Amino acid sequence: MSQEINHEFFMREAIRLANESVAAGGGPFGAVIVRDGRILAGCSNSVTIDNDPTAHAEVNAIRSACRSVGNFSLAGCTIYTSCEPCPMCLGAIYWAGIDHIYYGNTRKDAAEVNFADDFIYEELERPIASRRLPMQRLLAGEALESFRLWSAKTDKTEY
């Protein structure tokens, strides 16, 4: 076996999970997380199966891989996802510290089958006041206390 990572092999596995998910009643998305040529997690979208709007393939795979390694960091990992991650999943990938993303379909492909990924990207790029979802600031002075407590804490685990 070659030492070279076979990216197409892992992407085909993500696509296989996406295809199987449709038959199983989930959304048409799959994702695989790999470190050192080994699959740490492979998951599909289970939003409607688990009644969890955050249960996209990438988020499920991140949570599963973190359980597998016992750490909140996935530094050194690559994610293969059957579709360009939505803002939620791309944010999760950044927070997890994943090093590299391979994707198949795009947010525009997803929009053509009625998924909101592209709409949510557009919303996030707007200034808060011109988004469709209303956002208002409240009790700013009081809220800052939690950051003061955080700054003052000497034994905190940063991430």
Place this chain on the structure above:
Amino acid sequence: MSQEINHEFFMREAIRLANESVAAGGGPFGAVIVRDGRILAGCSNSVTIDNDPTAHAEVNAIRSACRSVGNFSLAGCTIYTSCEPCPMCLGAIYWAGIDHIYYGNTRKDAAEVNFADDFIYEELERPIASRRLPMQRLLAGEALESFRLWSAKTDKTEY
């Protein structure tokens, strides 16, 4: 008791959860989800406690509220969060169909205590090719099969 929703009351609860979280070893963030004047879920950030980079206060609260109502939709709900949601959490709020967001601290306040929210917003706004995290498209033709299967499925649950 007035029929009017006391937004400050619910925001203070989110801030209280954030403050308590620091003492408990979690991140300095809290969120409360409310429908019809009733709290469905109140959670804090548990990234380092649960070894889960997706376990932000808002995501935890969305998952908890969805379990509570047995549905992946939180239409009709308001979220009160001690800090402006990061892209992951704001994406999750859109996917959950939450109607309104109240927030205390901003992404700039969060940056001052070393959280990456603002950096991740900046990354998402860049074209894919100029982000710091490399993203490459692969097997586009094969990946489209999962969307074809989805389109052809007549008994699917859309979301």
